[in-house]
Amino acid sequence: MYNYNNPSNWSWSKAFDEVERTIRKAELEQQIINHLHDYKAEGKFFELSKSQQEDHYEILSQIL
Numbered sequence: 001m002y003n004y005n006n007p008s009n010w011s012w013s014k015a016f017d018e019v020e021r022t023i024r025k026a027e028l029e030q031q032i033i034n035h036l037h038d039y040k041a042e043g044k045f046f047e048l049s050k051s052q053q054e055d056h057y058e059i060l061s062q063i064l
Contacts, residue, residue: 029060 007015022060039046045053 025061025064028064029057052063 007018010018033045045056048056
């Protein structure tokens with residue numbers, strides 16, 4: 001059955017738009033994390049457990 005949302009059925013234009021959207025989202029997530037932790041390499045984010053970091057990303061994903 002044909003599924004329009006299947007990436008293998010996308011046009012090049014739609015595929016590039018999706019890549020651009022994903023990159024923009026990743027950049028925004030990184031900027032937000034950097035801002036929340038005062039742009040310090042040793043910010044609080046790195047003190048969080050792995051599951052807490054994943055929760056942090058999940059919340060950002062829902063917001064963006």
